Amino acid sequence: MSSERTYHHGDLRRAVLSAALDVIRAEGPSAVRLRDLARRAGVSHAAPAHHFKDRTGLLTAIAAEGYELLADALSEAPDLRERGVAYVRFALGHPAHFQVMFQPELHRRDDSGLLAAKERASAELRAGITTLDTVPEPRTAGIAAWSLAHGFATLLLTHNLDEPVGDRDPADAFRSLADLLFAPGAVQVPGK
Amino acid sequence: MSSERTYHHGDLRRAVLSAALDVIRAEGPSAVRLRDLARRAGVSHAAPAHHFKDRTGLLTAIAAEGYELLADALSEAPDLRERGVAYVRFALGHPAHFQVMFQPELHRRDDSGLLAAKERASAELRAGITTLDTVPEPRTAGIAAWSLAHGFATLLLTHNLDEPVGDRDPADAFRSLADLLFAPGAVQVPGK
DNA sequence: CCGCAATCTAGGCATTGACAAGTTCAGCGA
DNA sequence: TCGCTGAACTTGTCAATGCCTAGATTGCGG
Known part of the structure; x- marks a missing residue:
């Protein structure tokens, strides 16, 4: 919630899941972009892969x-x-x-x-x-x-x-x- | 059916549709790749766009x-x-x-x-x-x-x-x- | 036989998913 | 307290894709 940027996100898994659910609700599963979710969570484009392969x-x-x-x-x-x-x-x-x-x-x-x-x-x-x-x-x-x-x-x-x-x-x-x-x-x- | 390659396909629209249906049946709509369909029909990668935008x-x-x-x-x-x-x-x-x-x-x-x-x-x-x-x-x-x-x-x-x-x-x-x-x-x- | 529009090709650009290698950091044992 | 280890994250890269533009080919009506 606060804008402090630490190296470790804290709960990236949940953040990515949550962002993905937002996207799917609005535009369907085909609109899910890993890199976009990473951007929304404020992490690098490859970070989500660590949690979901x-x-x-x-x-x-x-x-x-x-x-x-x-x-x-x-x-x-x-x-x-x-x-x-x-x-x-x-x-x-x-x-x-x-x-x-x-x-x-x-x-x-x-x-x-x-x-x-x-x-x-x-x-x-x-x-x-x-x-x-x-x-x-x-x-x-x-x-x-x-x-x-x-x-x-x-x-x-x-x-x-x-x-x-x-x-x-x-x-x-x-x-x-x-x-x-x-x-x-x-x-x-x-x-x- | 015959392997004759003419500049004009003849019925590319139908061929692309048919190939797309095959892919969707096997792997769902998200697996549809325009370039792949073009390959299957034996035409260049941008040809399908002319029929479907x-x-x-x-x-x-x-x-x-x-x-x-x-x-x-x-x-x-x-x-x-x-x-x-x-x-x-x-x-x-x-x-x-x-x-x-x-x-x-x-x-x-x-x-x-x-x-x-x-x-x-x-x-x-x-x-x-x-x-x-x-x-x-x-x-x-x-x-x-x-x-x-x-x-x-x-x-x-x-x-x-x-x-x-x-x-x-x-x-x-x-x-x-x-x-x-x-x-x-x-x-x-x-x-x- | 001419010209024109429909059809298709070729090349290029931005974006994406996946992978590899390096960096930062938190926790744990001695 | 120190140092180590593994998890979490970053950076760089590659092939593939969608879409755009410009150009080539061809069938068809006049």
Whole structure:
């Protein structure tokens, strides 16, 4: 915060991550330039490499952090519907993480930290489905729930639902969708 | 196909597009290099620029073409459920287009061709919802259907559903999900 | 057959990611 | 307190890339 320039930055890793998240939020992952992040942090152009190895390493770290945050968020939700809400909230609250998480070409797939974090989030996702004991096909219902939440979040982030959702609270809007999935008889197909 | 080298390529635009789609399918949009595409087409490094202006122009053209293809695919489906199936089929059949379409930072947002194509696809999407006349909230149902299809397709493409879906035909798998949305009483929430 | 515009080539510049080698510094043991 | 060691950071460099400009080639309409 103070403008003192020491040889050692103090928390360059965090500073670079933070700057990268800013850039991604504004212009997407493709706009991330290692040298630019270094400039923003006030260090030399090669300094970030010491913390992340290379560009892919940085993006992998962001993805891993994202899965950790997602796992945390999911674990706090009581039932499946609220887990879906938490999923959407996470995506909107951490758009940069979310984008990078779901572009596998950007990461090092075999990174141990990433795999561990992804597994944690995955476990939380599965745990949510067990809330639905009485459902005939919990696996199908789980995929449906995840698809619904993921699709809604993605479409929101890509500005494809700006008019239909408008000023409405996205979490509330998602609850309406989830009710369609799990409240019996809410929707009838004409010819069925 | 033949190795004759003429000054004029003949269909460089198509060749560059096609090469770009190959690259995107294999390594994502960030791996697209204009100079590389030129090499693959056997032309000089600046030739593609004449057809697409710049990298963003190329990706914009791909997105526009994608929306055209999507609109075509949707228009052929009879009802809302099959329109969802068509949506998923499109995403799996044209993964490169799909990826680029839903990364707005990669296009020139104000491109007229893109806007027109997007509007066409959007209209087809809305048209599908009118199939559900008797539904209390068609708008909500429409968003739900789109979210479900989009989320399912995205998760499939990012290899997040490899185990759960496995060898099953994705189209069939999606029909199960869609039935959960629109077949009343298929799923019951315990405490409701 | 001419000329013109579309298509493509050639060269150059600034920027970038990655690498190698050197510099600064903080902490730790004797 | 001293000196050492390794982590954190800097400086310099290279190949590759996007984009720009100027020039060469060619097909096509008049």
